[in-house]
Each structure stands twice: as C-alpha cells, then as structure tokens.
Amino acid sequence: MRTIERTVTVDERIGLDLIAIPAGSPIELDLRLESVVEGVLVTGGVRADTEGECSRCLEPTSGELELSLTELFAYPDSVTDETTDEDEAHRVVDELIDLEPVVVGAVGLALPLQPLCSEDCLGLCPECGIRLAIAGSEHGHEILDPRWAALAEKVAGDGDDGGDPQGRHTRDQQNTSSANTDLGSHNEAEEK
Ligand SMILES: [Zn+2]
Numbered sequence: 001m002r003t004i005e006r007t008v009t010v011d012e013r014i015g016l017d018l019i020a021i022p023a024g025s026p027i028e029l030d031l032r033l034e035s036v037v038e039g040v041l042v043t044g045g046v047r048a049d050t051e052g053e054c055s056r057c058l059e060p061t062s063g064e065l066e067l068s069l070t071e072l073f074a075y076p077d078s079v080t081d082e083t084t085d086e087d088e089a090h091r092v093v094d095e096l097i098d099l100e101p102v103v104v105g106a107v108g109l110a111l112p113l114q115p116l117c118s119e120d121c122l123g124l125c126p127e128c129g130i131r132l133a134i135a136g137s138e139h140g141h142e143i144l145d146p147r148w149a150a151l152a153e154k155v156a157g158d159g160d161d162g163g164d165p166q167g168r169h170t171r172d173q174q175n176t177s178s179a180n181t182d183l184g185s186h187n188e189a190e191e192k
C-alpha cells in the first residue's frame, strides 16, 4: 500500500457555475493506493477552499470542501477492464493512474448546486431586487390587489379617451393617405 499526502495547485477552476475551487488554489490530497485483484483501489480524502456566489442573494461566498474518494483503477486485462466501458471505470495505463478526472468528478458531485452565503440567507426582494439582509425589516412594497389594479387601469384608460385615441386616429388617417393613392392624386393636381 502506498499513501499520497500532497498539496497540489489547480491550474484551472474546478467546479460548477456558481461555486468552485478557484484556479491557483491548493487541493490537499490524503490518499491511500492499494493493489487489489482487479487493479489499484484509491481511497482517502480531498480538501480545498471554495469560492462562489450565493444562489439567493448573489453575494460572493467562500467555504471549504471536504470529500472522500473510493475509486478503482482497473488493471489492463482484468475482469473489470474486460467487462466495463472506458467511461464506466478508470484504468491503470502504463502503470500510472490519472487522479485528476477522479478529483474533478468528485468535486463536481460534492459541491452544492445552489450554494448559500448562510443557511438563512433572506435572498433578494422579489419586487425590486434589493438584498433583504441590508434592506431592513420594514422593507416592502405596496402591492395592489389585482382587482384594484384592473380598475386603476380602466380609470386611466377612461381619462385618455378624450384626447389620445382621437389624436391617434387622425395621425393614422394622415399616414394611410400619404402612403396611398392620395400622393398620386396630389401630383396630378399639381401637374394640372
Ligand atoms: Zn445569500
């Protein structure tokens, strides 16, 4: 059995859209490699710091990720090698194992799909989008009953009846007349 206790620096960001281990930050590996009948069994832990964005209030968040791994890397010509596809089981290739896809995959599964800055994050006001944590407890909006809103629209519409629709009507007439045959008849009139 071999153990790997190593801190590696990630070249590229590893994670999901909203939260990830940022590029250039360390990942601590504490792994055991055991030779078993079918291949090399890798077990152990991975630890790293994460950075992301709260899915409720969109503020930056940071945290820590710890996960445990159990992965078999199949020996060439083992039963596992012969009975699984490439994407089902990892392989020992030229007596080496590639831990990177294992770690990347495990990190992706361990990270929360909807990270939060805190468990009780209040999120954003659905009306105006302000962060409720800074908006204060009295923050709110006067929301009209939909029936009143309809009435308000009607009242506003009645008020407009005097001028606007008529104005639009005359403008429409002018538009059609200038676009249609009137233009021709004007020309004729001018020519005569
Ligand atoms: Zn939040």
Ligand SMILES: [Zn+2]
Binding pocket: 125, 126, 127, 128, 129, 130, 139, 140, 141
């Ligand atoms: Zn608001």
